[in-house]
Structure formats: C-alpha cells, structure tokens
Amino acid sequence: MKQIFALADCNSFYASCERVFNPALAGRPVVVLSNNDGCVIARTAEAKALGIVGFEPFFKYQHLIATHDVAVYSANFTLYGDLSNRVMAVLRGFAPQTEVYSIDEAFLILTGMAVDPDAYCRCIRDTVRQWTGLPVSIGIGPSKTLAKLANRIAKKDPAHGGVFDITGRPDADALLAGIDVQDVWGVGRRYAKFLRTRGIGTALALRDLPDTFVKKHMTVMGLRTVEELRGNPCISIEETRKPKQAILTSRSFGRDIQTERELREAVAEFTAMCAEKLRAQRSAAAFVMVFLETNGFRDAPQYSNAATIGIAEPTDYTPALLAAAHQGLARIFRPGYLYKRCGVLLSGIVPKAAAQLDCFAAAGGNAGHAQKVALMGALDAVNARWGRGTLKYAAAGVERSWKMRQLRLSPRFTTQWEDLPVAKAV
DNA sequence: TCTGGGGTCCTAGGACCC
DNA sequence: TCTGGGGTCCTAGGACCC
Numbered sequence: 001m002k003q004i005f006a007l008a009d010c011n012s013f014y015a016s017c018e019r020v021f022n023p024a025l026a027g028r029p030v031v032v033l034s035n036n037d038g039c040v041i042a043r044t045a046e047a048k049a050l051g052i053v054g055f056e057p058f059f060k061y062q063h064l065i066a067t068h069d070v071a072v073y074s075a076n077f078t079l080y081g082d083l084s085n086r087v088m089a090v091l092r093g094f095a096p097q098t099e100v101y102s103i104d105e106a107f108l109i110l111t112g113m114a115v116d117p118d119a120y121c122r123c124i125r126d127t128v129r130q131w132t133g134l135p136v137s138i139g140i141g142p143s144k145t146l147a148k149l150a151n152r153i154a155k156k157d158p159a160h161g162g163v164f165d166i167t168g169r170p171d172a173d174a175l176l177a178g179i180d181v182q183d184v185w186g187v188g189r190r191y192a193k194f195l196r197t198r199g200i201g202t203a204l205a206l207r208d209l210p211d212t213f214v215k216k217h218m219t220v221m222g223l224r225t226v227e228e229l230r231g232n233p234c235i236s237i238e239e240t241r242k243p244k245q246a247i248l249t250s251r252s253f254g255r256d257i258q259t260e261r262e263l264r265e266a267v268a269e270f271t272a273m274c275a276e277k278l279r280a281q282r283s284a285a286a287f288v289m290v291f292l293e294t295n296g297f298r299d300a301p302q303y304s305n306a307a308t309i310g311i312a313e314p315t316d317y318t319p320a321l322l323a324a325a326h327q328g329l330a331r332i333f334r335p336g337y338l339y340k341r342c343g344v345l346l347s348g349i350v351p352k353a354a355a356q357l358d359c360f361a362a363a364g365g366n367a368g369h370a371q372k373v374a375l376m377g378a379l380d381a382v383n384a385r386w387g388r389g390t391l392k393y394a395a396a397g398v399e400r401s402w403k404m405r406q407l408r409l410s411p412r413f414t415t416q417w418e419d420l421p422v423a424k425a426v
Numbered sequence: 427t428c429t430g431g432g433g434t435c436c437t438a439g440g441a442c443c444c
Numbered sequence: 445t446c447t448g449g450g451g452t453c454c455t456a457g458g459a460c461c462c
Contacts, residue, residue, distance in 0.1 A: 033448090034447085034448035034449075035448055035449070036446085036447090036448075037446080038446070038447050038448060039447060039448060041448070041449095055447090055448080056447080057446065057447040058446070058447085059445080059446040059447080060446090060447090062446090075448085075449095077449095101443090101444085102443080102444045103444075104444080105444080185442095185443080186442065186443085187442085188441065188442050188443080189441095189442095190440085190441065190442090191441075191442085218441090219441085219453090219454055219455070220454075221441080221442075221453070221454070244450095244451075244452095245451090245452080246450090246451070246452090247450090247451090248449080248450055248451070249449090249450085250448095250449065250450080251448090251449080252447090252448070252449090295447095296447095297446095297447060341448095343449090405446090
C-alpha cells in the first residue's frame with residue numbers, strides 16, 4: 001500500500017508562542033532572539049517582510065526595531081517546550097502513528113485511514129489552532145522528504161490555506177523545479193554549493209541524478225534523500241525516542257570570563273543540567289567532556305581546548321560527574337585568555353539498569369547507593385515542581401557572572417504560578 | 427630492490443537537522 | 445558593545461589482531 005506521510009510544522013513557532021499569551025502582538029512583527037540575545041532565531045511573517053533574516057546577529061536590525069514597532073523577545077524555552085507538548089498531544093489524537101521530530105514539528109502516518117488526506121489535515125490544522133492558539137501548516141506526500149517539501153509549499157503560498165498535498169499531482173515536476181536544491185531536507189550548504197557548481201540547482205534536478213553519482217559524492221544519506229524525492233519512502237517513522245547517545249549543555253557567556261573560579265561555576269551548572277537530562281532518560285554516563293573557547297569574533301588571542309575524563313563506573317550521580325568535569329577543566333584551563341563559551345558533554349551512555357559496576361571500587365564503595373538515588377530523585381522532583389534552579393549545587397555559585405544576557409524575557413505563563421496570566425473583569 | 431591480507435574497533439571530522 | 449544550542453549519522457583512517 002502507498003504510504004501517506006503528513007508533516008505538521010508550526011509557523012514561526014517561538015514567535016507564535018509569544019503571541020498566544022499576548023494578543024496585542026497580533027499583526028505586529030515579532031522576533032525571538034537566541035541565548036544572550038545574540039541572533040534572531042524566529043520571526044513572524046511581518047518581521048520577514050521587513051527583511052529580517054533568520055540566524056543573523058540581532059544588532060544588525062536595531063534600526064528597524066523602533067521604526068517598525070517590532071516586538072523583541074529573549075528565547076523562553078520553558079514556555080515553548082510546554083506549548084510544544086500541548087500541540088503534540090493534539091496531533092497524537094489524529095493519527096495512529098506519530099513521530100515528534102522537533103520542538104515544532106511532527107510526522108503523522110495517515111496510511112490506511114478512511115479519510116481524504118487534504119480535508120483531514122485541514123481539520124487537524126483548525127483544531128490545533130483552536131485548542132492551543134498556534135498556527136500550523138501541514139504538508140502531505142508519499143515520503144517524509146516529499147511531505148517536508150509539500151509543507152514548504154503550504155507555507156509559502158497562502159492560496160493553499162496552510163495545507164498542501166503533493167501526492168499524484170500532474171504538475172509535480174514543475175513544483176520540484178521551483179524548489180531550490182538547498183531547501184530539500186538533507187541538503188545543506190555544502191552539498192548545495194557542490195551541486196550548483198555542477199548545474200544541479202533544483203529539487204527536480206537532484207531527483208533525476210544517477211544513483212552512482214549521488215552515492216559517490218553524498219554518501220548513502222544523499223541516496224536516501226533522492227529515493228525519497230522519487231516517492232519511494234526509505235526514512236521510516238520513529239515513534240519512540242531512542243535514548244540520547246550524547247548529552248550536551250553549553251552556553252556562550254553574557255560577558256567575557258577570565259578566571260578558573262568563574263569557569264568552575266559555569267561547568268558545575270552545566271554538569272548538573274546534563275545530569276538531570278541523563279536521569280530523565282534513565283541512563284548513566286561513562287565519560288565527561290569539558291570544552292572551552294575564546295570569542296572567535298574578537299581580535300584577541302584565541303584558545304580552545306577539550307578534555308575527556310573517564311569514570312570508572314557509569315553513573316548518573318551529579319557529584320561524581322561534577323568531580324570529573326572539574327578535573328577536565330583543570331586540565332585545559334589556561335590563564336590569560338578571555339573566554340566566551342564553554343560546555344559539558346556526557347558520552348558513553350548506557351541504560352542505568354545495565355551500568356557496569358566497577359570491579360575495582362573499594363569494598364563497600366557502593367554502600368551509599370540507595371541514598372544517592374534518593375538524593376538525586378528528590379533533587380529532580382523539587383526542580384521539576386518548583387522550577388529549574390530551585391535546588392542546585394553550591395559549586396554552581398551564587399555570583400553567576402557567566403550567566404546569559406536575557407533582557408527581554410517573557411513570563412513563564414504556563415509553568416510558574418506567579419507568572420500565570422490573570423483575566424480581569426472590566 | 428623486495429615488504430601479506432583481511433578483519434574489527436575506535437575516533438576525529440564532516441555533513442546534516444531544527 | 446552585540447554573532448545560539450543541542451543533537452544525529454556516516455566515512456576515513458589508524459590501531460590492533462591473527
């Protein structure tokens with residue numbers, strides 16, 4: 001049976017989230033900034049129309065902000081994550097199989113459902129809008145890659161009303177000819193440049209390339225993409241999230257950092273955040289990597305380095321990970337540089353139940369195990385209930401000189417009682 | 427001068443995604 | 445003044461083994 005894939009993707013997701021709780025933003029250009037208020041990471045149609053480009057540094061657009069009444073927000077991932085969960089819950093109600101692909105996208109399998117895909121997806125779109133307040137566009141096709149492409153068409157041309165089905169269209173070739181090769185899922189900047197120099201500039205031209213050429217220059221991944229463009233699905237739906245193989249927490253600092261003391265605080269905080277994610281997926285880690293770097297945009301001496309520390313017994317216990325992380329930092333820290341960014345990466349991740357016990361641990365070394373489990377459980381529960389950072393390690397510091405700049409943060413409307421919007425009777 | 431061959435495992439680096 | 449963060453997968457090449 002021919003498979004039917006649908007891709008639901010929220011429009012300007014982060015910016016739309018800000019609008020949900022602030023109706024005065026309707027019709028106004030809205031942009032959301034990356035951590036440290038550095039880059040523009042989301043923008044509404046009105047902001048796009050002003051010429052604001054995604055992933056460009058925000059300061060380039062300062063002049064537009066006042067003159068065009070642009071609303072600007074620091075990224076509020078707590079809010080966006082919560083609204084994302086709501087959207088995904090609605091989508092799950094419409095298809096037997098779904099895959100949450102990113103914070104604002106999900107694939108749905110409509111194969112075998114006794115519905116007209118186009119009409120059904122219009123119903124999905126209306127329901128998401130009504131139940132969450134968020135606008136979503138849906139693309140439909142015989143493979144994930146074509147569903148992605150159809151989604152792009154749905155978004156681009158308002159005449160489609162936010163839903164587009166590319167399946168079995170007589171003008172499919174013309175549609176593919178209208179898509180830049182770099183807009184194909186799986187073709188990034190490098191491959192696009194390579195293809196263009198060989199005269200392959202559109203999705204259509206890519207689809208019709210010989211397999212051998214694609215395999216040779218774009219590996220089996222490229223071949224998969226081309227097959228999908230031909231309508232032969234070879235990327236399947238993954239309903240259950242596999243446990244992550246690497247867990248990373250890293251940040252650019254709000255200002256340059258010079259001392260190891262301050263870096264130790266940042267590393268402690270990042271390690272604690274990694275450990276929390278690790279425990280959430282019931283895993284343990286065997287390696288902790290720490291890296292730090294100076295600001296590559298600055299005309300100052302540059303330095304970057306990383307160290308990986310192995311842990312005898314894979315663990316999810318924050319203090320053990322913290323000790324390793326600080327050991328790694330000590331190994332790579334060099335005084336005299338202006339540091340801009342650092343991070344902690346956990347790897348060697350195994351299911352906690354299968355974690356290999358350390359044969360060399362001192363006798364009784366595991367005696368405190370139950371207490372450690374209880375302690376971490378309590379820590380995570382408190383932080384989940386009362387907000388991240390309610391309980392934290394003293395090593396993460398109180399000064400927090402490294403913290404991000406977030407000057408335009410919206411309230412956490414959905415996750416903090418004190419930020420709950422209040423409806424006033426007039 | 428001549429200098430096997432085949433296999434596995436691991437890591438670094440490069441490509442991609444949102 | 446001001447330039448994000450968190451992931452995945454594949455390949456090439458080296459180490460090591462017999």
